[in-house]
Amino acid sequence: MVDSHSKSYGPGYLTLETGDVFAGQxxxxxxxxxxxxxxxxxxxxxxxxxxxLSFAGQIVTFTYPLIGNYGINDLDxxxxxxxxxxxxxxxxxxxxxxxxxKHSLAEAALHYGxxxxxxxxxxxxTKMVRATGxxxxxxxxxxxxxxxxAAARNKHAKKSLVADVSCQKQExxxxxxxxxxxxxxxxxxxxLDSLLALGCSVTVVPFDTTFAQIQALKPDGLVFSNGPxxxxxxxxxxxxxxxxxxxxPTLGICLGHQMIALMYGAKTGRLAYGHRGSNHPVRxxxxxxxxxxxxxxxxxxxxxxxxxxxxxxxxVNVNDGSVEGVRHLQHQIMSVQFHPxxxxxxxxxxxxxxxxxxxxxxxxxxxxx
Numbered sequence: 001m002v003d004s005h006s007k008s009y010g011p012g013y014l015t016l017e018t019g020d021v022f023a024g025q026x027x028x029x030x031x032x033x034x035x036x037x038x039x040x041x042x043x044x045x046x047x048x049x050x051x052x053l054s055f056a057g058q059i060v061t062f063t064y065p066l067i068g069n070y071g072i073n074d075l076d077x078x079x080x081x082x083x084x085x086x087x088x089x090x091x092x093x094x095x096x097x098x099x100x101x102k103h104s105l106a107e108a109a110l111h112y113g114x115x116x117x118x119x120x121x122x123x124x125x126t127k128m129v130r131a132t133g134x135x136x137x138x139x140x141x142x143x144x145x146x147x148x149x150a151a152a153r154n155k156h157a158k159k160s161l162v163a164d165v166s167c168q169k170q171e172x173x174x175x176x177x178x179x180x181x182x183x184x185x186x187x188x189x190x191x192l193d194s195l196l197a198l199g200c201s202v203t204v205v206p207f208d209t210t211f212a213q214i215q216a217l218k219p220d221g222l223v224f225s226n227g228p229x230x231x232x233x234x235x236x237x238x239x240x241x242x243x244x245x246x247x248x249p250t251l252g253i254c255l256g257h258q259m260i261a262l263m264y265g266a267k268t269g270r271l272a273y274g275h276r277g278s279n280h281p282v283r284x285x286x287x288x289x290x291x292x293x294x295x296x297x298x299x300x301x302x303x304x305x306x307x308x309x310x311x312x313x314x315x316v317n318v319n320d321g322s323v324e325g326v327r328h329l330q331h332q333i334m335s336v337q338f339h340p341x342x343x344x345x346x347x348x349x350x351x352x353x354x355x356x357x358x359x360x361x362x363x364x365x366x367x368x369x
Contacts, residue, residue, distance in 0.1 A: 007094075012117045014059075014088060015144040016137045017153060020128070024119035026141060027092055028109025034138040034152045035059045035085035038298065039126045041277030045344030046105060047076045049084075050112075053165040053186035054254065054296050056083035056228035057156070059137055061125050068093035071101025072108045078188040078343070082112050083165050083228070086139045088125065092118035115139050130273050160233035162186055162255075166207040170217075175201035178220040178360045181248075183207060183241075185234075185255050186227030190343035194353050195223070207234075211243045221249040221360040224256025226339065231258040231268045231299055238263045245333050249359040251352070252335030254297055260335040261326060267305040271322070274298035275337075278345030281318035282325075282338055290318060293338035294345025300337070301326070332359045 012026030016037065039061040040049060046067050049060060067089040087109070096104050109116050117139050129135050136153045138144055165186040173192065177199035182192060185207050195202050203217055207227075214222070222244055242263040244250070252260040258268050275295040283290050301323040306313065315325030315336060325336040339345065340352035 008118070010141070012115065012139060012141055013143045014117055014120065014125075014137050014139055015149055016128070016135060017146065017149045018128070018132070018135070019146045021143045022117075022120050022125065023143075024117045026139075027106040027116040027118055028087075029113045029115050030141065031113070031115060032138060032140040033059070033085045033115055034136070034149075034156075037061060037088075037125065037129060037135045037137045038274055038276060039063055039122070039129050040296070041279065042344060044070075045278060046087075047072050047108075048078050048188075048190075048344050050082050050087070050105075050108065051078040052188060052296060053079050053083045054188075054226050054228045056161045056165050056186065058084055059086045059088060059139060060084055061088040061122050061129070062090070063122055063126055065090040065122070066093060067091070068105035069096055070098035071096030072103045072105055073098070073100040074102055075100065076343070078190060079165075082114060083161075083186075084114060086114050087116045088120050088122060088139075089116060089118050090120060090122045092116060133272050134270065161229040162207050162227050162234060165228060167204055168206060170203055170205040170209070173202045173204070175199050177201065178357060179203070179218065180221050180223055180360075181205055181214055181217055181219040182223045182225060183209065183256070185225045185259075187225035188339070188341060188343065190341040191223065191225055191253060194341045194350070198353055198357060200357070208237065211240055211247075214244050215247070219248055220363070221251070221356065223356070224250070224252040224259055224335075226254035226256065226296070228255070231255055231262060234259060235262055246331050249332035249356065249363050250334070251356040252333075253341075254337060254339060257325065257335035257337045258297075258299060258301055260333060261301040261306065261311065261323075264310050264328070265305070265307050266311070267302045268299045269302050271298055271300050275317070278342070280338065282315045283318050284315055285313060291348040292346045293324075293349055294342045295338045297337060332363060334359075
């Protein structure tokens, strides 16, 4: 990343499809950008949010008032480059202070090519998103009309975003333990890092890799990663993915969880305003234990569409009762809506990866018995 100034480019505006206009100061890349306006409640982790591909095409509003105070480092990126459309903050720190900091957030935004709108009443925007749910907007250097925002929204194709963010070719990471094939739907690097830290050998593959290609890799298990967009747009892949999941111990995370549910006939739908942050409580039904989790999703598996003869619900959200995890009753398949790699966020549910590794070891022991 090259050094660049982080000064404001001047006035900037967020125009919502409701006709509301918010004025602030424009930082980062001085370009017009549009997308679904969402909010995230984490106090820290803006670098991980910036590079989390699940935010593809979205304008992210931060509820915490000061963003950028510890800068951008070389360690915490979740992808090589961001896919989000822009950021909205109350106050942007232009002079970060941290021993690992290499650049300011504004410098990173300029380098990667997205705008940051600062000086905005983020509380009001958050309340609007909570009230209306799906809310579209445009960041620009001038106020726009409702008709212009509507025209921009109509240009957004109703298609999966996964093809835009999945890797283009497979890549192998050696390890001494079980061989995991990680199906990249928009993968956070921390998922890969968590598996490698536990000794796994990992091969990351594109989302449209076939069952025959997976078999040729001879994995011990599969992971379906997180990713952006509406899971219903990926149903064409469910038949092929189901064959994979039933052939190997499988773990689904976030979008991967939703796809596992869809593979077995369940339906998904939009949450009112999504779960995005690092403090979402979930209850494990088998034990009654509550975990604090990191989450980032706008869609959820509908409880009443799950075939309880095939899938058992394992976790539920404490706040709204939504489905947070399932387990197959005949196959070694499990999934969670939250992020066990927790980057950022609490590591309460890191044991999910250990359970997955144990399932691979059980199958391996049976295979070699």
